[in-house]
Structure formats: structure tokens, C-alpha cells
Amino acid sequence: MPVEEFVAGWISGALGLVLGHPFDTVKVRLQTQTTYQGIIDCMVKTYRHESLLGFFKGMSFPIASIAVVNSVLFGVYSNTLLALTATSHQERWAQPPSYTHVFIAGCTGGFVQAYCLAPFDLIKVRLQNQTEPRARPGSPPPRYRGPVHCAVSICREDGPWGLFRGAWALTLRDTPTLGIYFVTYEWLCRQSTPDRQNPGAATVLVAGGFAGIASWAVATPLDVIKSRMQMGGLKHRVYRGVLDCMVSSARQEGLGVFFRGLTINSARAFPVNAVTFLTYEYLLSSWG
């Protein structure tokens, strides 16, 4: 099994994450809290209350974990395509796989990565939702002191399976949307590249960016549900399942709730995925 795809996925995921984390914090807060009037209000309040550091809450953990998860996504995707089409990554521009194969490989990558991502994503969302300013003498400490304390507390309160809270919604979110992600990327690259040639850097950047936007646009409704289920129990209500969360969120807040965070997510998705794909393609082509 070729391992370069895993390593390239690892490095490209870490770069994308640093770039996108401040946007991600605003998105998570908009999706799970009702105190903000919109993106700007959330940004201003976060900055005033928590300084610039507020935007980077929960980042140290994903920087290691998202890199692992991205490595699983790209590694599983590429190796599934290899199994389906018997072409390696280097041969794929000259002998392009069908979009059906790309979609199946993307869905497989999405399904596997969802289970690797679930505990890390839960911890990230819980930490991002702590709106307390940095600890000052006399002020009450935040519920979680950091990622490890958060993981230990969840295990203590809910058992080890507690770390997988929201995992089903995450799987439903990621399986089809990762298929869409890779199909969009391939389609855009092929549209703007002469037949059977490797796409240039500008094409990869633009195709990666739009693949990110397209997949997140489809993923947003389940992203909202996933984030709410992950916060369940902590002053937030506990849902009986994905359907219960969907129905009661829509009843209480209207259908618009499913698109909460869409604008900020799209603004985040373009640079994050442009950099991710460019780094991934660059690393694989320089390793030959």
C-alpha cells in the first residue's frame, strides 16, 4: 500500500488547519450558541472578551489530530482508487478514473475518516465553545482546562464511548460530502487542463478551493446537527438522535438553522482546501 499519500495528506491537512481555525471557531459558536447576531458580532465579541487567542481555542489538539485524519482521508481515497482502477496517483492525470470511481473512493475515505475524526472533533467543539476569557485570579476556571482534561472528563462522565458523541451525524455528514469533494476537484482540474496533462498550481488552488466550498455547502445542515449533538448535556439539551435533533432544531429556530455557519464555512473552506490540495499535489509530484 503506497504510504506517500498518507504523509502528503498529513502535512497538507496541518497547513490547511492553521489557516482555517479562526473561521472554524466562529462557525462552531454560531451553530451552537444563540447569543450572537451574526459573523461580525461573534468576531467582535470573541475579540473583546477573549482577545485574539479566543479564535485559536482548541487548536493545539486538532493540529496533531486533523493531520492524522487528513492523512487517513487522502490515504484511503487514493488507495481505494488504486484498488478500483489499478492506477497510482502519478498515473492518474494521464489515465483519468471515471467520476463514479472517484465518488466511491471519496465516500470510502469520508466514511473511514469520520470515525477517526469523531473524538478529536468532539474535543475541539467543546473547547471552542468555552467563551470564558483567559483565567484571571479570582475568576471561575473554564470547565475544561485543555484537550487532555477535556478527554478525561468526558470519559469519566460518559465512559469511553462518550468520546464518540455525534459520531453518527459526522459519518452521515462526511460519507457523501467527501465523494462530492473529490469529484468537484477532479472535474474542475480536468475542465481547465489540456487532456491527460497534470494541472498547474493555479488550477489546483482554484479547484481545491471550490471543492471545499461545494462539499461544505452540502455538509452544513448535518454539520449543525453534529455540533449540537456534540454539545448535548452541557447546559445544552440532550437529543435522542439525529432525527430528534433535526426536528426540534427546525421547530424551535426555523429551517434557516440548517444553514447556520454556511457563509463563514465557505470563506474558510476556500483557502483551507486550496492550500491542502496544492501541498498534497506538490509533495506527491516532488517525491516522484
Ligand SMILES: CN(C)C(=N)NCCC[C@H](N)C(=O)O
Ligand atoms: C465537507 N467536508 C467534511 C470536507 N470537505 N472535508 C474535507 C475537508 C478537509 C479540510 N480540512 C476542511 O476542513 O475543510
